Amino acid sequence: MEKKKVLIVGGGNAGLSVAAQLLRKNKSLDVQVIEPSDKHYYQPAWTLVGAGIFDIRKTVRNEADVIPAGVKWIRDAITEFEPEHNRVKGKSGESYTYDVMVVAPGIQLDWQKVKGLRENLGKNQVSSNYSFDHATYTWDMIKNFTGGVAVFTNPSTPIKCGGAPHKIMYLACDYWRKKGILDKCEVHYISGGSVLFGVKEYLATLQKVVEKNNIHLHLGANAVEVDGINHILYYEEKSADGQPVRKDIHFDILHAVPPQSAPDFIKNSPLADPKNPHGYVEVDKFTLQHTRYANIFSLGDSSNAPCSKTGAAIRKQAPVVVENIISFFNQQKLEKEYHGYSACPIPTQYGKLMLAEFDYSNKPTMTFPFDQAKPRWTMWMLKKYILPWLYWNKILKGTA
Template sequence: MNIHHQILVIGGGTAGIMVTAQLLKKNKGLNVGIIEPANVHYYQPAWTLVGAGTYDYDKTARPMGDIIPKGATWIKDYVAAFNPENNTVSTKSSGDITYDYLVVSPGLAYDFSLVPGLGDAMDKGVVCSNYTDPKHTWDVVKNFKGGTALFTQPTTPIKCGGAPQKIMYLAENYFRKSGVKSKTDIVFATGGGVIFGVKPIAKTLMEVVDRKDINLRFHHKLVSIDAEKQIAWYELAKDITAGGCVIMSGENDKMLDEKFQYNYKDVKVTKKGNRYGIHYDMLHTAPPSVAPKFIQDSPLINEAKWLDVDHHTLQHNKYSNIFGLGDVAALPTAKTGAAIRKQVPVVVDNISLLIDQNKLGTKSYNGYSSCPLVTDYGKMVLAEFDYTSNFTPDPKLKRMFISDSSKESWILWMFKKYMLPYLYWNKMMKGEDV
């Protein structure tokens, strides 16, 4: 039996649901199928708040059947293979499905083999991640009694690049309230060379780092985790100047290299060959992320094994009836729901015009993405930027009495905690352009 859909969408996450809902709203009577094996759809942006004990995890979940747009066919299955030459997708149990147009938006997958030891340690004991189990993160933060609180991230692309530091700012706030801050060193170790790639945001975040007395360690590539000894092992992505004094302050603090460290804390570090092991009493990280295996094994990827699409039209660079968006797409911007919100109308416009007039639309995605950076309970900064890393505030925020979203604000916190989840479930998932 050959199943055919005019438009086939892969993935029932933010991107897949929004594309489907907007396509059906714009083109009545379209035949759209969605391949998605999961029973539950999560609003993941709230997981930062769950990890800090200020949002109910259960409220982030809805049954997938309630989210699939009415008028679309839900194919509850896994993709097994792509045959783009014949406009066919093979599934694990539903056979082959053919299409006129294909939208690829399955999100990303976690590959723990990239950081040996992390997979076994994850979500157990003092190792946690808001990406995988935010309820466990909250347990770790609540039960922390002092010592070294290490916040880190892998060097792979990850969902919402700001998330590994958001939980750190909230945890610091909680440590102050619970009285363990005085016996705690907070360390943020990152593969990058700056706290954030957008200058006005970085300026604000450095003020937050100063206020919270956080030690930043740059150019730290996470290579393995020793859960038993509670050591996170790093290689330094740049040569150390000052004869190794970057990591060990020794007697002469002046020799510390600011490119590597900011606000030095004398936490325990073990050196082994060219590796530096930071000893931790709690560890929060993001899992190393890759495109899902069925995407990596397909003819649809670029050299880095992400979905190969045009940065502005989101059309596949080889197959003109395939589009891709969301976290799986090889786009040089942050992988966020805010990025998807701006990508969806471009894909919808292009497919609608291809169906009607056999031509692409004129809408162009400029790389817009945004990271809501929560800096305290009740404070937030909104980092909005494009492909050029310019700060690009959305004019809609001005209507909410937010004059400068690069500064910490209580209104932005309320926006994140109450307004965004409401807009997500009631507008974005229903195909309204917000």
């Protein structure tokens, strides 16, 4: 009998988690991953790289070394979907067919939507932990800062790891306090979001951190342009009658996070959710099956499941996708459900971290038998040592 073929688009956190777990459940499947990059990144540690406490080289491995045993890696980039024919096209000109497809090519960083941002990254005191190439420059800026205006931005679009734009700000403030210069620093958070954090139990903790560090919050304010030479950030706020008002702020250092959306080849495909302004893959938010193409599933940053986009979310999504694919092949009802679990480990200072866990209802879903809204040293150790180990040794191998 011919093997059933599962084609996975994207060999990142989500794609490899599903590939490894699928083969553990059913060795008779033909599992293939299409991934253009020869490098695989552990992105959650980039915040720690920017804070000077994690070696950037430990956040990257060769893709060939992390592809799960038994999985075939096709080095190509998908450019087009033909779901009516169970076929996709690659940049190489090749076409690939499948019985079931899993779509997991991550999220696109739209640097160009903030004029001048990409051009200034890594120079003129402008950085971003969202770039492997520049996270170390963030640390250079923080370490060498002697006082002045420090600006941190967060876009209005959904992003991967909603906490990352402010995590680095709390660590920077703590570093400057310990260096004895915090009273010479004027710290601004310019965020397109309407709140600092969406879950009120965790928000209360962060508000105290903001107060303690005397951070100036600008909510509903969207960065639009960086003038690196003159150290000016332009941003837009809405006036009382809803009109955009352009403002500017001088910075001595700037940590910027770009707007994000589904990769263009997803946005422009029949798989995209036509109602989603960011073009994510349209799935049932519980089964993660495509709402129009029954043999397509999607998870991770590229799906329109209305959860917070994190690796932690993928840990709960991957087993759901795997079980439901197996049920699909067995022509059974898809019974496994994902309920929006996500986690955001937010360091509030060096050595202390609040592990915010929540679900679709934005209610805390705490794993540990203590109040996780309280920042703790144990949770810091989890983020710094245990989670990276778990990622490389268990999650990518399909055993956690």
